[in-house]
Amino acid sequence: MADALLALLRQVAPDLRVAVAAGAGEDGSELGTDATAILLALEDLGDAAGVLILLDLGSALLSAQTALSLLDAPQRVPVRICPAPYVEGALAAAVAAGGGASLDDVCQAALGALESKRDALAEAPRAGSVGADDDPPQDGEASAKPDDDKLHSMEGLDLQSIEVTLSDPAGLHLRPAAALLRLAQQAPGAFFVSIDGGATRLPLDSLSRLLRLDRRPGQKLWLYAIQNPQATAQLEEMAKLLTSAPAAVTIASSPRAGAAITRDDVSESHQVASHATPRPAVPGLAMGPVHILRRARKAQPETQQKGDPQAELRKIQGAWQKVLDAAPADEILAAQSLFLQDPALIQGVQRRILVEHLSAAEAWVAAVQGLRNDLEAIQDPALRARLSDLDDLSARVLEALGVLGDWQLPTSGACILLAEDLPPSVARRLSHDRILGVLDRRGGPQSHAAILLRAANIPYLVGIGPAPIAEGQMVAMDAGAGRYALDPTAEERKAFAKRIVASAFATVPSQPITSLALADGSRVEFWANVASPNEAKAAASLGVAGIGLLRSEMLFLGATQAPTEVEQIERIQELLQAAGQRPVILRVLDAGADKSFPFLRLGAEPNPALGLRGIRVLERRPDFFRSHLRALLRAGVGYDLRLLLPMVTIVQEVARTRQLLERLHAELSAEKIPHLWPVSLGIMVEVPAVALKIQDFVPLADFFSVGSNDLGQYTWAVDREQGDLGEIEASGRAALLDLCALVAQQKQRPVSVCGEAAADPSMARAFIARGIRRLSVAPALIPALAHALRESDIPDA
Numbered sequence: 162m163a164d165a166l167l168a169l170l171r172q173v174a175p176d177l178r179v180a181v182a183a184g185a186g187e188d189g190s191e192l193g194t195d196a197t198a199i200l201l202a203l204e205d206l207g208d209a210a211g212v213l214i215l216l217d218l219g220s221a222l223l224s225a226q227t228a229l230s231l232l233d234a235p236q237r238v239p240v241r242i243c244p245a246p247y248v249e250g251a252l253a254a255a256v257a258a259g260g261g262a263s264l265d266d267v268c269q270a271a272l273g274a275l276e277s278k279r280d281a282l283a284e285a286p287r288a289g290s291v292g293a294d295d296d297p298p299q300d301g302e303a304s305a306k307p308d309d310d311k312l313h314s315m316e317g318l319d320l321q322s323i324e325v326t327l328s329d330p331a332g333l334h335l336r337p338a339a340a341l342l343r344l345a346q347q348a349p350g351a352f353f354v355s356i357d358g359g360a361t362r363l364p365l366d367s368l369s370r371l372l373r374l375d376r377r378p379g380q381k382l383w384l385y386a387i388q389n390p391q392a393t394a395q396l397e398e399m400a401k402l403l404t405s406a407p408a409a410v411t412i413a414s415s416p417r418a419g420a421a422i423t424r425d426d427v428s429e430s431h432q433v434a435s436h437a438t439p440r441p442a443v444p445g446l447a448m449g450p451v452h453i454l455r456r457a458r459k460a461q462p463e464t465q466q467k468g469d470p471q472a473e474l475r476k477i478q479g480a481w482q483k484v485l486d487a488a489p490a491d492e493i494l495a496a497q498s499l500f501l502q503d504p505a506l507i508q509g510v511q512r513r514i515l516v517e518h519l520s521a522a523e524a525w526v527a528a529v530q531g532l533r534n535d536l537e538a539i540q541d542p543a544l545r546a547r548l549s550d551l552d553d554l555s556a557r558v559l560e561a562l563g564v565l566g567d568w569q570l571p572t573s574g575a576c577i578l579l580a581e582d583l584p585p586s587v588a589r590r591l592s593h594d595r596i597l598g599v600l601d602r603r604g605g606p607q608s609h610a611a612i613l614l615r616a617a618n619i620p621y622l623v624g625i626g627p628a629p630i631a632e633g634q635m636v637a638m639d640a641g642a643g644r645y646a647l648d649p650t651a652e653e654r655k656a657f658a659k660r661i662v663a664s665a666f667a668t669v670p671s672q673p674i675t676s677l678a679l680a681d682g683s684r685v686e687f688w689a690n691v692a693s694p695n696e697a698k699a700a701a702s703l704g705v706a707g708i709g710l711l712r713s714e715m716l717f718l719g720a721t722q723a724p725t726e727v728e729q730i731e732r733i734q735e736l737l738q739a740a741g742q743r744p745v746i747l748r749v750l751d752a753g754a755d756k757s758f759p760f761l762r763l764g765a766e767p768n769p770a771l772g773l774r775g776i777r778v779l780e781r782r783p784d785f786f787r788s789h790l791r792a793l794l795r796a797g798v799g800y801d802l803r804l805l806l807p808m809v810t811i812v813q814e815v816a817r818t819r820q821l822l823e824r825l826h827a828e829l830s831a832e833k834i835p836h837l838w839p840v841s842l843g844i845m846v847e848v849p850a851v852a853l854k855i856q857d858f859v860p861l862a863d864f865f866s867v868g869s870n871d872l873g874q875y876t877w878a879v880d881r882e883q884g885d886l887g888e889i890e891a892s893g894r895a896a897l898l899d900l901c902a903l904v905a906q907q908k909q910r911p912v913s914v915c916g917e918a919a920a921d922p923s924m925a926r927a928f929i930a931r932g933i934r935r936l937s938v939a940p941a942l943i944p945a946l947a948h949a950l951r952e953s954d955i956p957d958a
Contacts, residue, residue, distance in 0.1 A: 162217075166251055177255055180205055194221045199228035203240070211239040211264030213254055215271065217247050222527050227564075238627055239264055244534065245271035319388040320353070323396035325403050326381055328764065333376035337403060337759055341371065342502070344399055352399075353385040370505065401762045438624065442606040444641030445620030446661045447598030448654065451634045452576040454587065457566030473514045477521035480561035484554070500554055506532055522564045529555040550609060553584035571595055577636050585609040593619055598638050600625050600645060616695050618941055673704020674947045685929050687947060688746075688937035690915055697739035699940040707744035709937025710805070710866065710915040711736060714751060723760040723785050729792035737800045744801040746843065746866065750789060751807035752778045761785065770874075775808025775845070780817065791825055797837030805866055809844040809851060815861040818842065843910075847871035852900040859909050867904060867933070869916025869924075873897050898927050905932035913937050922949035 163183035180202035183194065194216075206212050214225050225242055241264055243250065250271035258267045327333060345352045345365045352365035356374055362385055363370055376382055384399050386392040481501050500506060506528055513524035533551055559565040568587050571578075578596050580587075582603040588610040591599070596619055604610060604623035614621045620640035630636070630647065637657045638645035649657060676684040688709030689700035700708060716732045717724065724732070737745055752758050753774035761782055766772040779786040793804060806818060819842060829836045843864035846852055849872065855865070873879075877893040897918075905912050913935030918924040920938040925946060928936065938946060 166248060177258055178206060178209060179255075194224040197228075199225055203228060207238060209238055211241070211267075213258070213264065213267055213271065214240065214242045215245060215247060215251050215254065216242070222523075222530055226526055226530070241268050242530070243268050243271050320385045321388050321392040321396065322383055322385045323400050324381060324383055325400045327376055327378055327403055328766070328769070329378060329403070332378050332380070333371060333374060333382070333403070338371040341365070341399055341402055344395075344402060351387050352395075355383040355385065356381070358383055402759050439622050439626075439643045439645065440606060440624045441621075441640050441643045442601075442604065442608075442611040442623045443615045443619060443621035445598065445618070446637075446639055446641075446657070446664050447577060447620045448637040448649075448657050448661065449575055449577045449597045449635070451579050451600075451630055451632060451636055452571045453630075453632050454578055454580045454583070455569050457569055470515050470518060473519075473521040473524070474511065476562065477510055477514070477525060477558075480521070480525075480558050483561040484557050500532075500551060503532070522559060522562050525558055525562070526555070550585060552582065553586050556584065557586060577638065579630055580604070583608075583610040583614075585613060588613040588617075591617060591619060593617060598622070598640060600630070600636065600638065602626060616693065674943055675704050675706050677947060677950055679929070683934060685950070686935045687943055688913060688915075688935055689940045689943060690937050691736075691740075691940065694735050694739040696940055697736055700943075701739065701741045701743065703940060703943055705743070705940075705943065706935075707746070707801075708740050709746055709913050709935065711740075711745055711747040712751070713747055713749060717750065717758050717760075723788070726788050726792045726795070729789065730796045733792065733796035737796065737802065742801070744803060746803045746805050746864075747793065748805040748807055748845070749779065749793070751775050753808075775847075776806050776814045776818070777808060777810075780814065787821065787825065790822060791829065791836075794822075794825060794829065794836040794838070794840060795834060797840065798835050800837070802837055803841040803843060803864070806842070806844045807868075808847055808871075809858075810848050811850075812857050812861055815842070815844060815858065819861065845871075846904055847875065849876050849900060852903050855904050855907055859907055862910060864910050865904055865912045866937075867901055867912065867914045867916065869897065869901075869914055869918035872900060872916070873918070876900065894924070894927075898931055901928060901933060902931040911935060920946055922946060925950060 163181045167179055167181055182198040182202040184198070199214075203212060216222055216225055222242070229240060229242075243254070245251075245254070245268075253273065254267050254271040262270065329337060342365065353362040354365045354371070354374070355362045356376065358381075362383075365371075365384070374382070382403065384396055386396055485501060509528035509531065510521075510524045513519045513527055514521065517524075519527065529551065556565055560567065568584075570587075570590065575595055575597050578591070578599045580599060580601045583599060583601050585608070588599075591614065598620035599614060599622070601610075601621065601623045602625055604621075606623060608623075611621055611623070620638060622638055622640045622643065622645060625645065634647060635649060635654070636645055636647055637649050637654070646653070674687050676686045678684050686706040687703075688707050689696070689703070689705045690710040690712070691697045691700055691708055692712040692715045697708065697711075713733075716729060733747070750758075751774070752761055753763060753769060753772065761778060763773060763778065773781065779789070790804075793802070796802070806815065809815060822840065822842070826836070826838050841863040842861075843866055844851070844858060844862045845868045846855070846865050847868040851858065852867075852872070858865075873893075876896050877889050879889050879893075901914065912933050914928050914933055915937040917938075919928065919936040920942040925936055929950075936946070
């Protein structure tokens with residue numbers, strides 16, 4: 162069939178390069194596919210502008226993906242696996258490619274190859290139907306035969322609906338979508354979701370389907386339940402989870418459901434990210450030989466003996482369980498594992514094993530590919546960045562099945578790692594003593610891999626594209642500037658090495674960085690802002706005076722329900738242990754505005770930055786506030802723990818918190834539970850009104866911490882994320898400094914600055930000149946800040 166198709170293609174595009182990799186066995190005469198043959202074909206096309214792979218049935222998809230994983234990165238050209246119809250798609254693609262079209266356009270031409278046939282039949286396929294010429298439905302889509310049954314089952318049903326306005330700054334992303342599904346699974350009855358007010362409704366049973374809705378903050382969603390006595394309560398609970406205020410939602414009985422649920426409007430093209438310009442993800446300098454990240458080779462999947470369908474089901478279920486067992490130890494891997502709860506993905510694998518008689522590995526790869534194709538239609542870059550998490554999860558399942566080997570990391574020497582799209586599960590294993598830096602052909606600055614490398618302080622440059630780079634080739638990279646150079650000359654290496662040494666001198670302390678003596682006899686202290694045990698350990702290794710800002714938000718990331726008091730204690734103590742015996746200033750949960758936590762059930766606000774934030778949220782959630790403070794007091798036994806209240810505006814907020822702490826102290830004492838007492842309580846100075854009336858707060862607060870980020874934006878009326886208003890910020894710094902001076906002029910309480918401005922040497926000097934003697938910044942920035950201050954004159958206060 163492939164040979165006959167090749168002859169046909171030669172007639173329509175005689176100059177087009179086409180490689181055939183059909184057949185199995187030593188001479189290729191047996192039915193099936195061979196990943197090695199596909200690999201050789203790809204290598205033959207290694208100098209092409211792009212390669213489009215068209216395939217037919219069964220193991221062809223798995224074989225193609227296996228070949229891609231074995232293809233050396235230097236030889237990799239942009240490749241697209243296209244789910245277009247085999248014959249019609251190949252003809253349409255050949256015509257487009259012969260005319261000089263791009264890979265994207267060639268793929269789209271192949272996908273549209275059936276339109277003329279459909280027009281000729283004068284009948285568009287109904288939603289959810291599968292015709293003789295249609296592609297098999299990919300799991301993760303809203304159609305397919307099982308869902309078709311659900312469409313008809315809605316007719317004649319009474320539905321109750323609720324309208325929700327999304328307020329989460331990230332929209333309907335992975336964690337709230339998963340939490341919504343859990344609620345739907347736990348509640349009796351059937352639930353549906355719509356983005357157009359009910360014209361189309363989809364079953365609320367698939368994580369991938371929810372993510373593909375691509376809902377943003379401020380956009381609406383409609384949830385539906387079959388009429389029952391609990392329907393109103395069920396829908397309100399779901400609405401609260403999506404952070405809409407119950408009073409703002411509209412509940413109404415819908416007319417009898419007559420509109421059919423149509424399949425999602427998704428793209429079926431397999432897109433491969435390609436970036437012409439490298440982008441910084443983690444700044445830093447590095448130079449060394451390249452090590453290309455590859456997997457150890459395994460036996461070809463199609464040569465592995467298949468068991469009976471039930472045995473294959475047990476095999477894939479065992480692999481899933483192995484992956485799930487490893488997930489709880491790592492927050493990012495745990496988030497990935499939520500895909501294993503997606504009914505569409507699970508049912509797709511089961512159907513392919515039981516009906517199509519594919520092996521466990523073949524069924525898994527085919528189902529994941531369908532889900533990936535659908536998710537690529539999402540426009541939001543943060544959600545698209547999660548595609549690498551799906552790929553990583555897929556590979557970990559294949560590892561558990563014994564199909565893929567482990568990643569081959571360097572065992573000796575230091576190097577620059579070259580990756581095709583660095584998986585988070587690999588990034589978490591990297592350390593700076595072996596990996597000097599990472600170049601990524603794809604990747605992204607918002608990816609989980611970038612987050613992990615940032616914590617490890619490994620320079621990371623993403624989107625370098627398909628440039629040929631060989632194993633062992635010398636490379637020098639400046640990740641902060643978005644540049645890298647291959648094969649630098651001996652002179653260039655010497656100059657770059659000097660830059661690295663100079664950078665290391667500024668970032669690696671020769672002695673503990675605790676404080677710096679000033680000409681007036683006083684000292685400026687260096688404290689650290691941290692959010693994880695690793696950052697706390699890094700700060701301790703620098704010898705800082707203390708932890709000036711421990712962000713408690715990390716204790717609650719991903720939680721759909723408030724952690725128990727005991728769970729909070731365990732997490733807090735892990736952070737305190739990492740910091741050693743230094744004083745630790747822990748900011749109680751700072752929720753609201755850009756920090757959303759589903760369990761707090763915060764409602765949508767027209768201007769969140771001026772609404773419920775910080776202490777305002779905590780006082781409106783008294784049960785949580787009480788549990789949170791109890792956990793902090795209990796966890797603080799044996800440590801110098803100090804509490805910091807966020808977003809304070811009036812003295813009454815501080816007074817009420819002190820009274821609550823006194824009550825909790827009496828309560829814990831009566832229960833004979835050990836706890837920290839007395840406890841030091843400070844406030845964030847983020848609102849200009851507090852700075853202007855600072856003397857009113859002195860009797861109630863033990864210390865002050867200036868949050869320069871928020872104090873600046875509220876002083877200048879400029880959103881700190883609004884980059885095009887930088888002129889106002891630059892010109893308005895004097896006003897910010899004047900407010901800081903007012904806070905420092907009171908001499909009864911110590912004052913620190915814990916915002917990003919403190920890491921800027923020029924701003925740090927200005928803070929010091931106005932009487933501030935504590936600077937708290939990220940651990941990675943402390944050495945350079947201390948070095949800059951030692952080398953410069955600081956004006957008198």
